[in-house]
Amino acid sequence: MMVSERMRPYMENNSAIRAMFEEGKRLAAIYGRENVYDFSLGNPNVPVPEVNEAIREIIDEEDFNVLHGYMSNAGFEDVRETVAGSLNKRFGTAFSARNILMTVGAASGLNVIFKSILNPGDEVIVFAPYFVEYGGYVRNYDGRIVEISPNTETFMLDLEEFREKINGKTKAVIINNPNNPTGVVYPEEVIQALADIMREKEQEFGTSIVLVSDEPYRELAYGGVEVPFVTKYYHNTVVAYSYSKSLSVPGERIGYLVIPDEVEHSGELITAATIANRVLGCVNAPSLIQKVLKRCIERGISVDLETYEKNRNLIYSRLTEYGFTCAKPDGAFYLFVKSPTADEKEFCEAAKRHHVLFVPGSSFACPGYVRIAYCVSYEQIERSLPAFRALAEEYGLSR
Amino acid sequence: MMVSERMRPYMENNSAIRAMFEEGKRLAAIYGRENVYDFSLGNPNVPVPEVNEAIREIIDEEDFNVLHGYMSNAGFEDVRETVAGSLNKRFGTAFSARNILMTVGAASGLNVIFKSILNPGDEVIVFAPYFVEYGGYVRNYDGRIVEISPNTETFMLDLEEFREKINGKTKAVIINNPNNPTGVVYPEEVIQALADIMREKEQEFGTSIVLVSDEPYRELAYGGVEVPFVTKYYHNTVVAYSYSKSLSVPGERIGYLVIPDEVEHSGELITAATIANRVLGCVNAPSLIQKVLKRCIERGISVDLETYEKNRNLIYSRLTEYGFTCAKPDGAFYLFVKSPTADEKEFCEAAKRHHVLFVPGSSFACPGYVRIAYCVSYEQIERSLPAFRALAEEYGLSR
Numbered sequence: 001m002m003v004s005e006r007m008r009p010y011m012e013n014n015s016a017i018r019a020m021f022e023e024g025k026r027l028a029a030i031y032g033r034e035n036v037y038d039f040s041l042g043n044p045n046v047p048v049p050e051v052n053e054a055i056r057e058i059i060d061e062e063d064f065n066v067l068h069g070y071m072s073n074a075g076f077e078d079v080r081e082t083v084a085g086s087l088n089k090r091f092g093t094a095f096s097a098r099n100i101l102m103t104v105g106a107a108s109g110l111n112v113i114f115k116s117i118l119n120p121g122d123e124v125i126v127f128a129p130y131f132v133e134y135g136g137y138v139r140n141y142d143g144r145i146v147e148i149s150p151n152t153e154t155f156m157l158d159l160e161e162f163r164e165k166i167n168g169k170t171k172a173v174i175i176n177n178p179n180n181p182t183g184v185v186y187p188e189e190v191i192q193a194l195a196d197i198m199r200e201k202e203q204e205f206g207t208s209i210v211l212v213s214d215e216p217y218r219e220l221a222y223g224g225v226e227v228p229f230v231t232k233y234y235h236n237t238v239v240a241y242s243y244s245k246s247l248s249v250p251g252e253r254i255g256y257l258v259i260p261d262e263v264e265h266s267g268e269l270i271t272a273a274t275i276a277n278r279v280l281g282c283v284n285a286p287s288l289i290q291k292v293l294k295r296c297i298e299r300g301i302s303v304d305l306e307t308y309e310k311n312r313n314l315i316y317s318r319l320t321e322y323g324f325t326c327a328k329p330d331g332a333f334y335l336f337v338k339s340p341t342a343d344e345k346e347f348c349e350a351a352k353r354h355h356v357l358f359v360p361g362s363s364f365a366c367p368g369y370v371r372i373a374y375c376v377s378y379e380q381i382e383r384s385l386p387a388f389r390a391l392a393e394e395y396g397l398s399r
Numbered sequence: 400m401m402v403s404e405r406m407r408p409y410m411e412n413n414s415a416i417r418a419m420f421e422e423g424k425r426l427a428a429i430y431g432r433e434n435v436y437d438f439s440l441g442n443p444n445v446p447v448p449e450v451n452e453a454i455r456e457i458i459d460e461e462d463f464n465v466l467h468g469y470m471s472n473a474g475f476e477d478v479r480e481t482v483a484g485s486l487n488k489r490f491g492t493a494f495s496a497r498n499i500l501m502t503v504g505a506a507s508g509l510n511v512i513f514k515s516i517l518n519p520g521d522e523v524i525v526f527a528p529y530f531v532e533y534g535g536y537v538r539n540y541d542g543r544i545v546e547i548s549p550n551t552e553t554f555m556l557d558l559e560e561f562r563e564k565i566n567g568k569t570k571a572v573i574i575n576n577p578n579n580p581t582g583v584v585y586p587e588e589v590i591q592a593l594a595d596i597m598r599e600k601e602q603e604f605g606t607s608i609v610l611v612s613d614e615p616y617r618e619l620a621y622g623g624v625e626v627p628f629v630t631k632y633y634h635n636t637v638v639a640y641s642y643s644k645s646l647s648v649p650g651e652r653i654g655y656l657v658i659p660d661e662v663e664h665s666g667e668l669i670t671a672a673t674i675a676n677r678v679l680g681c682v683n684a685p686s687l688i689q690k691v692l693k694r695c696i697e698r699g700i701s702v703d704l705e706t707y708e709k710n711r712n713l714i715y716s717r718l719t720e721y722g723f724t725c726a727k728p729d730g731a732f733y734l735f736v737k738s739p740t741a742d743e744k745e746f747c748e749a750a751k752r753h754h755v756l757f758v759p760g761s762s763f764a765c766p767g768y769v770r771i772a773y774c775v776s777y778e779q780i781e782r783s784l785p786a787f788r789a790l791a792e793e794y795g796l797s798r
Contacts, residue, residue, distance in 0.1 A: 248463070272403075
């Protein structure tokens with residue numbers, strides 16, 4: 001056998017999201033891009049022209065070999081200082097460059113932290129629905145995912161089940177706020193209650209339990225909704241951030257980990273994570289884009305939220321008008337819609353016949369729902385509406 | 400304990416190369432950059448201005464969200480086609496885009512391939528001296544490194560010891576040509592002999608053994624020396640390439656894997672590697688720099704070899720003149736010099752007192768030698784010569 005035994009489960013459960021993305025490209029080639037309504041992937045459609053301006057300036061101003069060369073495995077010192085300073089200003093924290101590790105996106109940041117902390121058999125708790133890639137990241141280091149059932153009323157954290165399932169083998173807990181796939185934002189009191197339970201259980205079991213806060217959608221919250229900064233509520237918190245959404249650069253693979261001094265043995269963990277970043281083969285986060293995000297922070301550049309909010313308002317109001325059921329999302333750029341038929345994969349197939357692509361909830365451990373990514377053009381949403389209406393009629397939803 | 404048990408060995412054997420790089424930055428801050436002669440890291444000093452030109456053009460011409468957005472996990476289709484076409488033209492191969500997987504540098508490519516093929520306990524053979532990070536990459540997937548002793552006469556592959564150590568548990572063999580740290584280039588007859596043994600042993604044990612050819616220095620060969628393209632000599636070959644050296648962009652993290660159709664179950668291996676690229680958290684190779692290398696290939700752009708050759712000629716001739724012993728390197732940008740004292744770490748410390756930094760051979764499983772990276776400015780080499788001469792005198796080498 002050429003392929004390792006351990007790769008087989010990954011191949012059998014290959015990403016349905018990615019498969020849908022590839023399917024979208026296939027259909028677009030046949031029917032034309034404008035006739036395929038691809039809501040499958042969180043691939044932003046809103047340009048941030050200031051990113052390109054920063055690139056132009058930087059390549060003009062900086063020394064070629066410093067700009068494109070190796071730096072410390074943790075990233076450029078000045079970039080990490082700027083990130084730390086910006087977090088301190090926004091959230092009243094006291095980070096310095098040493099608390100910031102630049103990573104190849106949040107996905108790589110999560111791999112780095114799990115490699116750093118997980119022993120074989122350690123449990124990592126996730127709240128359904130959740131980004132299934134977490135399962136792969138945890139399995140990479142022989143950890144075991146423990147799922148908390150979804151609360152399909154509010155899509156808030158089910159803290160009762162959490163309290164029951166957290167145990168002496170629990171090494172980490174992942175939250176994702178604002179949430180993919182629901183778009184829900186966990187408010188302060190939810191984070192506070194989660195933190196209280198984790199502190200209590202750390203004491204009860206005499207263990208350290210890391211709260212891994214995956215925050216690629218931090219900046220995407222609408223109508224003034226606040227996204228709590230988790231390190232303030234719980235000592236053993238590690239934040240994984242990505243610029244994929246806030247600067248619309250998911251292909252560039254840039255993000256960071258925050259490992260606060262409040263984390264137990266923080267110095268050792270920072271060292272471990274820096275080595276993990278190197279030895280997993282990333283070596284360092286891509287260099288030019290590090291410098292770019294520094295300038296964007298200094299200039300207060302972030303993606304135009306109004307575009308996404310306008311998208312959300314249109315698609316949410318129309319779909320509910322057509323009879324679909326869905327919690328109104330306060331953040332991210334997803335709707336998590338109840339499938340009109342129990343087998344939501346069948347619903348996805350029906351939608352595909354209308355050239356509408358979205359992803360089954362079973363890809364997020366929450367069957368019976370589908371995720372619609374509205375990080376597309378307003379025009380695509382408008383053009384897709386007749387198809388959604390036709391789907392609603394097909395399932396007898398229309399009022 | 401916050402840090403996992405499995406991270407501990409990595410922390411105890413943390414990279415001496417990286418430590419020296421950090422030391423160089425520290426000394427430069429104290430004594431001034433021009434008074435510290437840092438030969439520790441393979442961090443190129445030769446700019447490739449065409450890279451910046453390509454960046455300017457691309458950000459002017461391409462759609463923001465396509466350029467900086469997600470693409471297939473294997474990389475942009477047009478980029479992979481260009482890479483395949485260029486290899487075909489240069490080496491008479493018949494690759495298509497599907498044989499090329501864009502990666503976050505060669506280091507990540509190696510992680511991807513080892514994750515794809517290694518079962519726990521599988522053996523991976525390396526030839527000393529070798530880049531010790533290979534040990535970490537193999538251990539990441541619970542593989543076991545098996546070392547072949549260095550041939551300190553020629554630094555060619557010791558194929559007799561290889562034949563003895565290859566066995567039924569051997570899953571892969573790594574070669575690195577041109578070689579880091581010796582600068583030696585393995586010629587066709589050596590590759591051919593290696594391939595013959597591997598074919599014979601595959602038959603004998605009824606196994607598949609992958610030849611992993613790590614080739615970041617492929618373009619860096621001097622005086623018309625040819626670097627054989629290994630897929631032509633052995634069916635189960637996977638090539639890991641990086642643009643770090645040929646475009647002087649190590650910080651940008653860009654490279655690729657070649658998985659030829661001739662590899663057993665190649666389709667399955669390509670799928671596994673593409674998934675590994677995603678699930679290890681890279682997701683895809685950074686997007687802008689993918690497009691950049693495409694233009695550089697189309698325009699035949701590569702780093703100016705003469706600069707490195709001039710460096711090599713200067714440092715090799717002077718150091719041997721001062722009495723140091725070293726195999727003349729045909730490629731890469733390293734000299735692997737015999738330490739004038741058995742404990743080469745002591746020699747490194749002595750050099751540091753002259754503000755000259757290089758790396759002990761024990762970091763390459765070859766104690767008694769040191770690696771000098773001459774990918775620095777010609778002026779740095781010139782300025783460092785009195786320090787090398789003084790060192791030679793200190794050790795009684797000068798003639």
